[in-house]
Amino acid sequence: MKKWTIGLGTALAAGVLAAGMAVSAGAAPASGGGIGQEKAEQIAADHAGVKEDDILYIFSELDYEDGRKVYEVEFYTKDYREYDYEISAADGAVISCDYDAETSFWRNIPERDRTVQITEEKAQEIALNHAGKKEEDVRILRTKLDYDDGMAVYEVEFFAGENEEYDYEISAWTGEIISRDYDAESRGERWAKAGAERREAAAGTAALTAEEAKAAALKDAGLKESQVEGLRVHQDWDDGRVVYEGKFYYHELEYEFEVDGNTGRLIDWDVESIYD
16 A cells, blocks of 8 residues: 655645655554554555545554554545544454545535435435444434534434444435444443543552642643642543643643653643633
């Protein structure tokens, strides 16, 4: 699978995608008997039903999700449809995928077409057919009519198997799938896992106290506790380690941080305006 290194945002802004800017890069080799980066990209493209020649830009990297190796694969087609995949590095299973056609969709649908033309039952049928499921094979099938930037859409959600969750957004005018999301880990399992992590965090031990975690965050921000407002911190569990998560306000900025409970190292740091 080819890797394109052009800057997509720049190309879109300019409205020009020059073929001469495309550069092919080698794929990372498989490690530890895994599938390898190039295979992960191929699995994602095949699952999406997209041919290699139709891919404008593709990027992938090896990452860790809940202690397991995964390939995160992101690619765009020549008509600016966006796909994001999470592929198991061990066996190539599709863990999650996300699709968005809005870039081209909004451009091609005129204002007068933003009306309801298909039924709720038809929207469900489109979503189920795309997922390769029959209505009797799924549970908790929900569909509702909504509006997104003035466009009438059906939001279809259902569960299948033991841990598959599907979410679709379908144009109520044309029946086109505007966006879709698939996750091989059900919401119930995620809630159960989050609860287990919270219980584990409560029982866990940390070398640092909450006060020391506060001090580490303030030092990194170059501020004193007397200068900030709403400073609070709590202990949690993240990827098998005890951490402190907290936030505070300074002037018109909101600071959020995550500190390793044993080393005092800032793991995550985010600053944004309180008006965002």
